[in-house]
Every structure is written in structure tokens, then in C-alpha cells.
Amino acid sequence: MTTARDNYPEYFAEKLWEWLPAHYRDLDQSEGGGALRAFIESLADQAALLKRSQDRLWDDAFVELASDWAVPYIAQLVGTRLVSAQNPRARRADVAKTIYYRRRAGTLSVLEQLIADIAGWQGTVIEEMGRLARMRHGLDGTALQGRLTGTPEGGLADLRSSRSALLGGGPFDEFNYTPDMRRPNGETGRRGIAKLSFHLYRLGVVEFRGVQPRRMKRLAGAFQGFTFDPSGRDLALFSPGDATRTGGEGGTIREWSLPLPISCSLLGDARYRMDQRVRAWIMDESRQGAPIPSRDQRLAVANDLRRLEGELFADAASLRRLLTGLPSAPILTQESLFAGLLLHGLVEECGSAALLPDETGDTTMGAASLGLSFTSVERPPMIPRHRSCSANLDDWSDAPPAGVEWVVQPEKGRFLVNRGGNSFASLRVRYHQVVPASVGAGALGREPDDSAPSxxxxxxxxxxxxxxxxxxxxxxxxxxxxxxxxxxxxxxxxxxxxxxxxxxxxxxxxxxxxxxxxxxxxxxxxxxxxxxxxxxxxxxxxxxxxxxxxxxxxxxxxxxxxxxxxxxxxxxxxxxxxxxxxxxxxxxxxxxxxxxxxxxxxxxxxxxxxSIIHSRTPGSVAIDLATTHLCIQRSTLLAPSLSETAINVERIHAEDTLVAGLVHASDSQNGCFRFCARPAGSTVPHPYRSQLLGDGGGLFASRRFGDPHYLRLSDTAPVGISRGASNGSEMGAFCRENEPARLDSLQTKIREFTPFGRLPNLIREN
CATH class of the missing domain: 3.80.20 (24 nucleotide stem-loop, u2 snrnp hairpin iv. U2 a'; Chain A)
Incomplete structure (x- = not known):
């Protein structure tokens, strides 16, 4: 708990001390050893608590400002059924929005809002009824079509679309399914008329700016291969999502609106329209780019583009093919002019516009998800999106198209770049990555240190x-x-x-x-x-x-x-x-x-x-301090295998800790090992409500540092570990995330505000 900086304890201690006769104060200093002074200071601490409580009486009448103990009293005034006290954030949000929820109960807007307010995650809700394959009748009206594949509601999918296949099973799925009569439980029993799928995105995304990438491949020519990660690892790049979006009120949900790993197809999704904005750019005599010599030629080019009014082009190649059939094709297909058409004709509803920056470094929808620049002044602030593309760089051999300076494979965080005349040391990248909660460098919610550096x-x-x-x-x-x-x-x-x-x-x-x-x-x-x-x-x-x-x-x-x-x-x-x-x-x-x-x-x-201490080298010990007193809380420790030693100390006090390796404490009479897990064969003092690990298989979603799910418990982890901490959360380094309490709170409120007869189904996407 943060200590108040009001100096009340010091003030009351001095006030009470002055009220005592000077004789007793002198005796305490000369013979009492300060015992009386210590007693007065303890009284002053309690007086400070009372004073703070009095100061906050007015604030405690408002749920936004009230102390945690006052929230249940306000809840009684509005008749709210409170969720677990282990989730104080959800309690406060529930009380503050009780009237809002009840007025809109049963709507998708409220159900999506609950994900953000109660669980603190991003997500979306899908009515599975709209994804059932069926015969349509005359009362149905015109069938809506999928944005990517054109698949009509209830109809057959276009199996030639690889991107649609990649989206299968997620919230942006355009396939249609036969009904499943089983009760919904995650990925099973999802499809049905009465079923609602809550897609939850639990992991936090952090933006890293000005990162110096590592060169991994020397190629012939101007392009060189890099990884976004400065250590040289492959890592998945994520879209930033939109944490400020309110449920159902922010318009149609798109892939870039949620913290999803970016795919090549999403990053390369560039759609174009030759609308009034493009024609105005053509007619602008002061514009930058390849000049069109005369006004008559500009009028001819604009008239040719007017023929394409209303057409949506799926990619730049489709646009170029159609432009070659126009009378002004020799002018329109010039590389410099064509680049301007791509720049001004890009529509906002596509992945390239939402994720890649323009020349200023931003997008029309806010901050870009990733970007590349040089610290030298010879280049623009950021390589723009019309000079970028996505590709498969597994073998670093894809040749970039003409006019492209930056090629990205977001699934692995690799890229090729034409550095021009700039040095590699001046190269900087910006990207979004999932980090393991408040653990490690670049963690979420790191407390700043405001002290002045020397x-x-x-x-x-x-x-x-x-x-x-x-x-x-x-x-x-x-x-x-x-x-x-x-x-x-x-x-x-x-x-x-x-x-x-x-x-x-x-x-x-x-x-x-x-x-x-x-x-x-x-x-x-x-x-x-x-x-x-x-x-x-x-x-x-x-x-x-x-x-x-x-x-x-x-x-x-x-x-x-x-x-x-x-x-x-x-x-x-x-x-x-x-x-x-x-x-x-x-x-x-x-x-x-x-x-x-x-x-x-x-x-x-x-x-x-x-914290996490992960020893990977066979024969090594995570904590090898034979004469040390170890106090460990809410941490995850791994040995190379369960049969190898992870902790070797003299004395241990452990709580809410997961140790995937043997624990040896030479002093087995002192200390404790409470709400922890360890393998059989460990020597620990006074285990209390602790668990024995089995073979360790399937315990973690990933053991590879750099993965989004690094050392997160898998969905198949034993309940005694996933809910075995002292606060009912999971054991280990992510105990403070309190995910089980947040999930239970969300389920409670979903049942309260879901329409009668509907079956909610929570799907944990990441």
C-alpha cells in the first residue's frame, strides 16, 4: 500500500509529545531508551488514520473517489450484486455503471462493455446464430457478404481464399457451420442459435519505440535482413488494439481493433479507390511528385480516373492492370505517379492503412503498429506505407517489388530494408509486442523513478x-x-x-x-x-x-x-x-x-x-546459494528438467510460488512452503496447502523466451496450480494478474445481463 505523503504521523507525534510533561520526556531519553517516544508514535499513527478517514468522508460518498471499504455500502444503495473482493477494480466499475448496464441489459453493447469493465481485457462478442449454414427464404432479405471473401450469410465459403482460412474459428470468421448441440465449452459446442461467443484477449501489448534491430542476413544489393528484436530472436508482432473502444459503440470491429498477432495477409491488405481525393491530387499544380506537363493532360488523366468511380481494388497489382487499359496509361503507370495514386487512393478500411504509417509516422486511425526510420536527416521521418509490403522471409530470399523499400514478415518479426546511404547504426524500428505482464524489462505498469540522474x-x-x-x-x-x-x-x-x-x-x-x-x-x-x-x-x-x-x-x-x-x-x-x-x-x-x-x-x-528464474543449461541451478536465507513470493522457477535442482539454499520462506525443479533447503525445521508447487523428492520445511507436480508436461503454454505465452500456465494445467495461490489465483509469477478472479467476475456479470435463453461461451484467444 502506498504511504500517504501528508506528514500526519509526524505532526501528531510532535503534538502529543509536547503535551507530555518535560520531566517524563527527559526520563525517557536518559533512562527509558525511547520506549515512551515509540508509544507516542504508535498513537500518532492511529490518529493519522482517523484524520485521513475524516478528510475522505466527502470523497467516500462518490464511487469514483471512495476507498475500497466504502464501495459495498454504495453498492447497497443501487442494489448491485457485488463480485469477488479479490477483484476490487471490477467492484468499483460495476457499482459505477449499474444503471448503465440495466438500461441496456441484453444488448451486445453491454456484453462487450463487461469484458473491459469487469475483466480489464479487450474482446468482442459474436452471435453464433449468424454463422449457421442454412437455406435462405424470401423473408430474409438481401444476404450480407463477408468483407474478405464475399461469402454470403449462411452460404458456401470461397475456399480459394487463404486469408479467410487463417481467420477460421476467430471473431472474424467468414465461414458458415452446421449446428452443434453440445453445451458450449470453449472451442467445443460453439455453434448454435442460442449461443454467444465471448472472444477474450487477455495479454497486454506494449509499444517499443526507437529500438535498434539486429542484422541477421547480408544480402547482395541494397537490401539487408534484420529482426525487430535486438537480440536476434523471431517474435510475433501485434496490432495495438483499441483499449478505449467501448463495447458495440465504436463501429464495426476489425482485426486491427484487437490485440492480435499480425499476419502477412493482414499487413499486406491494401485496398484502393480512385475517388475525388485522388482526382483533386492530380489537378493540384503545387503537388509533390512527377509533374504532368499541361493542364489538358491533367484533365484527361482525371477524366480517365472518373471512369473508375466506385470501384474497389483488392491490391496494387489489380489497380495497375486496369490502368494499363486506359487512354492515359503511359502517364498513370509511371512509377512516381503510380506511387502517388497508391498513397492517396488507399482506403481506411484495410490492414495497411491501420497498421503502417504514412510519411509523418502515424495512420489515419491513430498511432501505427510498426514503423521504420533512420536517425540521419537524409531520409523522411518514417518509411511510408506505399513503400512497404509484407512477404515470407523464412529464407530471406524474397525479392522486393519495384518501388518498395521495406519488406516485413510480421509473424516472425523479420524485415528487409534498403538502407540507401544511411548507416546500420542509424536504423530504428517501432513495433508492438506482448510482454509477460509486469515482469522483466519493458514490463506493463512499471513504476517510474522521478529522482534526478547524475x-x-x-x-x-x-x-x-x-x-x-x-x-x-x-x-x-x-x-x-x-x-x-x-x-x-x-x-x-x-x-x-x-x-x-x-x-x-x-x-x-x-x-x-x-x-x-x-x-x-x-x-x-x-x-x-x-x-x-x-x-x-x-x-x-x-x-x-x-x-x-x-x-x-x-x-x-x-x-x-x-x-x-x-x-x-x-x-x-x-x-x-x-x-x-x-x-x-x-x-x-x-x-x-x-x-x-x-x-x-x-x-x-x-x-x-x-519474478521468473529460468535455468536452461543442463546441470545448472536456478538459485544456487547454499548458505542463504531465501524469501520468495509469487515467482516461477524452472530447472532444465523436473529431476534437476532448481533451488539450493539453507532456509526458505516461500509463498504462491511455482518451482518446476527440485527444491533443497538444508534447514528443514525453520521456514515454510505455503501455497506452492514443487516436484516429488524436494526437501522443503512445513509445506502447507502445496502441490506436487507430475511429469510437468503441458504445464506451461510455452517455455521459449520471447513467445507471447512465455511461462503462462496452459489451459490444461491442474486446478490446484491454476487456482492454488493464497488469493485463489494461479501460482507463480503471474499471481498478481488475478486472472481466475477476473474470469469468475466476468462470468457472474454475463449471466446477470445476458438475455434469457442465451448460452454464453468464453473463448480465451491469447
């Missing part, structure tokens, strides 16, 4: 290096190679700016040494990786009296390793302790492992919260 790192340069006593602020998301060592730390902080995720690549070990016996170090918001050879972040001391009083890693990712886009190995980056550390704090971070090095190395106390 040094700045920017554009891959380290400035004056790592300070011994001071704070470094990394101002962008560029790649930094070999951050400077600092052997004599006193109090040092290296943090990324809010909204940035810099990538620090180690060609050597990053050595951070204590220069005093109570040094402090904080790493915040950093992604640290390496190539080819394993490297480590090493905490060490200059001498026998040099140690760390506290070392903290917040929202950091020490790369757990994997495979890059060319099949090469990405080694893990471990945290190595080569000195004495009084307290090591790991919060909201992803690590590959923690181990000791040297005979004098030790960690007195290790605290791990809301």
Missing part, C-alpha cells in the same frame, strides 16, 4: 561511464555494447527511462564492485544479453572489507538464452556473486540463474518477488 546514456553511447556514486538514466531503447565496469561502487543506480527498454549486449563480463563495506547497487528496467559466448553480471568486492549492503534488480531481464532467427545459440546471462551481499532483492525480473563464485562469496538474505 549521468545520461543515449544513442548507444555511455557518456562518462558507470558512476561510483550516482544515478545513470538510459534515455532510449537503443542497443548498448559492453557497459563500463565500475570496481568501486558506493551508491549506484542504472535505470531505463519510463517507457524505454534498452538492450545491453555483453561481449565481456559486466563487473560491478563494491568500493566500501556498505555499497548499494540498483539495476532498473534493463535487458542484458549476449551472443555466442555465455557472459555474466558479476558483483564483486575490492577487498575483504568491501561488500554490498543491498543489491537490487527491478524490472530487469538477464537473458535466459535461446535460439536466434538463423538457428544460432543465444547464451544465457547469469548473475554471479563474488563477494558478500547482505541483501539481494529481485523484483519483477527475469533471470537465468544466481550463483556464487569464490570462497568468500555469500548472500545473507535473498528476496525474490513476482
Amino acid at each position: 549521468l545520461l546514456w543515449n544513442s548507444g553511447a555511455f557518456g562518462d561511464g558507470t558512476p561510483a556514486d550516482g544515478a545513470v538514466l538510459i534515455q532510449d531503447s537503443a542497443s548498448y555494447v559492453n557497459p563500463p565496469d565500475q570496481p568501486a561502487l558506493v551508491r549506484c543506480q542504472v535505470r531505463a527511462a519510463e517507457g524505454e527498454r534498452p538492450y545491453l549486449r555483453l561481449n565481456n563480463f559486466w563487473r560491478l564492485g563494491a568500493g566500501t563495506n556498505n555499497a548499494e547497487l540498483t539495476l532498473d528496467g534493463l535487458w542484458i544479453g549476449t551472443r555466442s559466448v555465455p557472459r555474466s553480471v558479476v558483483l564483486q568486492g575490492m577487498g575483504t572489507d568491501a561488500n554490498f549492503e543491498r543489491a537490487t534488480l527491478r524490472y530487469c531481464t538477464l537473458d535466459p538464452g535461446g535460439i536466434d532467427a538463423n538457428g544460432g545459440t543465444l547464451p544465457a546471462v547469469t548473475l554471479v556473486i563474488d563477494c558478500f551481499v547482505e541483501e539481494l532483492l529481485i523484483e519483477n525480473s527475469i533471470l537465468a540463474g544466481i550463483r556464487l563464485q569464490g570462497s568468500d562469496a555469500a548472500v545473507s538474505r535473498l528476496i525474490v518477488r513476482d
Whole structure:
């Protein structure tokens, strides 16, 4: 809970202290050891609580401002049936919108609104009745047709459309189905007259700007192959979605309106109309582009384009073919003029217009999903959409079409680019990616640090290096190679700016040494990786009296390793302790492992919260600190296999933690292991309401770092783990997401506002 900055405790403590006779105050200081003062301060704390409650009496009358304890009292005034107290956000939204929901009960608008208000996710609701294949009759009227395939309602699908096949089963499906009489349960029993499908998109999408991509393929000619990911991994690019869209009131839902992985077909969906806007551009004498010498020629070209009024062209090739049959074809098919037709004739209702930027870097529908630019001044701010296309780059061999400067494969996050006369170091990309909740570098909801830095790192340069006593602020998301060592730390902080995720690549070990016996170090918001050879972040001391009083890693990712886009190995980056550390704090971070090095190395106390420690190398241990007291909460730890050791410590206090590996605590009489899971054969103290893991198969949706579902529990995970935490949520690093409570709350409200006789079906899309 955040501490109020009203100074009430200090004020009341001094006030009460002054009321005491001076004789007793002197005795307390000389003989009492401050016991009386401590008692007065405890009374002052309670007085501060009462004062704050009095100050908030007026606010507590309004649901938007009320404290959590006051929300149920307001709910009684409007007769709301409250959801679980584990979901306070849903409680507040439910009370605030009770009248709104009841006035519109039974409509798709309210049902879609419930997804955002109660669960905090994005989603859409589909009436399955409209997707049933059937014979139509005269009272049906004109059948609506699918936007992509032209498939009529209830009719046969055009199986030649590959994109329509990719959308099958989702909210944008254009196929029609026979009825399924089973009761709906996720993917089974979905089709029927009375069934409503709630498509839920649970994972959060984060935008990364100014990222320096990694070159993965050297090609002959001007084009070179890159990955969006600075480490060189394949990753799926996502559309940003529209979190502000209200249910059913924002118009027709399109693919780019939801946080979906972008497909090649969606990114390449470019449709054109030669309407009044294009003709006005042709007639504009001040326009940029290839000139048309005379006004008569401009009139002739505009008249030819008027013949195409109302026609919708599915792609640029279709438009070019038709233009070649017009009298003005020699002018219209010039590359520079044709590029202008593509620029001004693109319709808003297509994937290219919604996801790719124009010259300014934005789209007509808001911020673009992805973009590419150079930091040099020779190029425009962003490569525009009419100079971009999508393609399959599995072997990096697709030849770009004429006039194209940027080719993207969004399913794997690869691209080819013509860099022109610009350097590779000046290349920057922008994209959206799913991140594992509030864990790791670039996490959702990272708390900003507003303290003033003493040094700045920017554009891959380290400035004056790592300070011994001071704070470094990394101002962008560029790649930094070999951050400077600092052997004599006193109090040092290296943090990324809010909204940035810099990538620090180690060609050597990053050595951070204590220069005093109570040094402090904080790493915040950093992604640290390496190539080819394993490297480590090493905490060490200059001498026998040099140690760390506290070392903290917040929202950091020490790369757990994997495979890059060319099949090469990405080694893990471990945290190595080569000195004495009084307290090591790991919060909201992803690590590959923690181990000791040297005979004098030790960690007195290790605290791990809301983090992932994933050891992939056979024989390695995630936490190998034999003399350490470990306090771990809401975390996920993985060994290379369930039969290998994941934790080796002296004493352990664990809560809401999932350990996919053996746990060995040498002190089995002290500590606890409550609401946790571990394999059989582990040595843990006083297990309470804990689970034993089976063979571990199917426990996680993905074990590959970089996947959207990295270490998320799969839908087949045992209920004792998926709902086994102390708050009824899942065990592990995503416990605080409280997904089970949010899902239960949503189901409760759906049953309340769904029309009688309808069967709701919740489908978890991502």
C-alpha cells in the first residue's frame, strides 16, 4: 500500500509529545531508551488514520473517489450484486455503471462493455446464430457478404481464399457451420442459435519505440535482413488494439481493433479507390511528385480516373492492370505517379492503412503498429506505407517489388530494408509486442523513478561511464555494447527511462564492485544479453572489507538464452556473486540463474518477488546459494528438467510460488512452503496447502523466451496450480494478474445481463 505523503504521523507525534510533561520526556531519553517516544508514535499513527478517514468522508460518498471499504455500502444503495473482493477494480466499475448496464441489459453493447469493465481485457462478442449454414427464404432479405471473401450469410465459403482460412474459428470468421448441440465449452459446442461467443484477449501489448534491430542476413544489393528484436530472436508482432473502444459503440470491429498477432495477409491488405481525393491530387499544380506537363493532360488523366468511380481494388497489382487499359496509361503507370495514386487512393478500411504509417509516422486511425526510420536527416521521418509490403522471409530470399523499400514478415518479426546511404547504426524500428505482464524489462505498469540522474546514456553511447556514486538514466531503447565496469561502487543506480527498454549486449563480463563495506547497487528496467559466448553480471568486492549492503534488480531481464532467427545459440546471462551481499532483492525480473563464485562469496538474505528464474543449461541451478536465507513470493522457477535442482539454499520462506525443479533447503525445521508447487523428492520445511507436480508436461503454454505465452500456465494445467495461490489465483509469477478472479467476475456479470435463453461461451484467444 502506498504511504500517504501528508506528514500526519509526524505532526501528531510532535503534538502529543509536547503535551507530555518535560520531566517524563527527559526520563525517557536518559533512562527509558525511547520506549515512551515509540508509544507516542504508535498513537500518532492511529490518529493519522482517523484524520485521513475524516478528510475522505466527502470523497467516500462518490464511487469514483471512495476507498475500497466504502464501495459495498454504495453498492447497497443501487442494489448491485457485488463480485469477488479479490477483484476490487471490477467492484468499483460495476457499482459505477449499474444503471448503465440495466438500461441496456441484453444488448451486445453491454456484453462487450463487461469484458473491459469487469475483466480489464479487450474482446468482442459474436452471435453464433449468424454463422449457421442454412437455406435462405424470401423473408430474409438481401444476404450480407463477408468483407474478405464475399461469402454470403449462411452460404458456401470461397475456399480459394487463404486469408479467410487463417481467420477460421476467430471473431472474424467468414465461414458458415452446421449446428452443434453440445453445451458450449470453449472451442467445443460453439455453434448454435442460442449461443454467444465471448472472444477474450487477455495479454497486454506494449509499444517499443526507437529500438535498434539486429542484422541477421547480408544480402547482395541494397537490401539487408534484420529482426525487430535486438537480440536476434523471431517474435510475433501485434496490432495495438483499441483499449478505449467501448463495447458495440465504436463501429464495426476489425482485426486491427484487437490485440492480435499480425499476419502477412493482414499487413499486406491494401485496398484502393480512385475517388475525388485522388482526382483533386492530380489537378493540384503545387503537388509533390512527377509533374504532368499541361493542364489538358491533367484533365484527361482525371477524366480517365472518373471512369473508375466506385470501384474497389483488392491490391496494387489489380489497380495497375486496369490502368494499363486506359487512354492515359503511359502517364498513370509511371512509377512516381503510380506511387502517388497508391498513397492517396488507399482506403481506411484495410490492414495497411491501420497498421503502417504514412510519411509523418502515424495512420489515419491513430498511432501505427510498426514503423521504420533512420536517425540521419537524409531520409523522411518514417518509411511510408506505399513503400512497404509484407512477404515470407523464412529464407530471406524474397525479392522486393519495384518501388518498395521495406519488406516485413510480421509473424516472425523479420524485415528487409534498403538502407540507401544511411548507416546500420542509424536504423530504428517501432513495433508492438506482448510482454509477460509486469515482469522483466519493458514490463506493463512499471513504476517510474522521478529522482534526478547524475549521468545520461543515449544513442548507444555511455557518456562518462558507470558512476561510483550516482544515478545513470538510459534515455532510449537503443542497443548498448559492453557497459563500463565500475570496481568501486558506493551508491549506484542504472535505470531505463519510463517507457524505454534498452538492450545491453555483453561481449565481456559486466563487473560491478563494491568500493566500501556498505555499497548499494540498483539495476532498473534493463535487458542484458549476449551472443555466442555465455557472459555474466558479476558483483564483486575490492577487498575483504568491501561488500554490498543491498543489491537490487527491478524490472530487469538477464537473458535466459535461446535460439536466434538463423538457428544460432543465444547464451544465457547469469548473475554471479563474488563477494558478500547482505541483501539481494529481485523484483519483477527475469533471470537465468544466481550463483556464487569464490570462497568468500555469500548472500545473507535473498528476496525474490513476482519474478521468473529460468535455468536452461543442463546441470545448472536456478538459485544456487547454499548458505542463504531465501524469501520468495509469487515467482516461477524452472530447472532444465523436473529431476534437476532448481533451488539450493539453507532456509526458505516461500509463498504462491511455482518451482518446476527440485527444491533443497538444508534447514528443514525453520521456514515454510505455503501455497506452492514443487516436484516429488524436494526437501522443503512445513509445506502447507502445496502441490506436487507430475511429469510437468503441458504445464506451461510455452517455455521459449520471447513467445507471447512465455511461462503462462496452459489451459490444461491442474486446478490446484491454476487456482492454488493464497488469493485463489494461479501460482507463480503471474499471481498478481488475478486472472481466475477476473474470469469468475466476468462470468457472474454475463449471466446477470445476458438475455434469457442465451448460452454464453468464453473463448480465451491469447
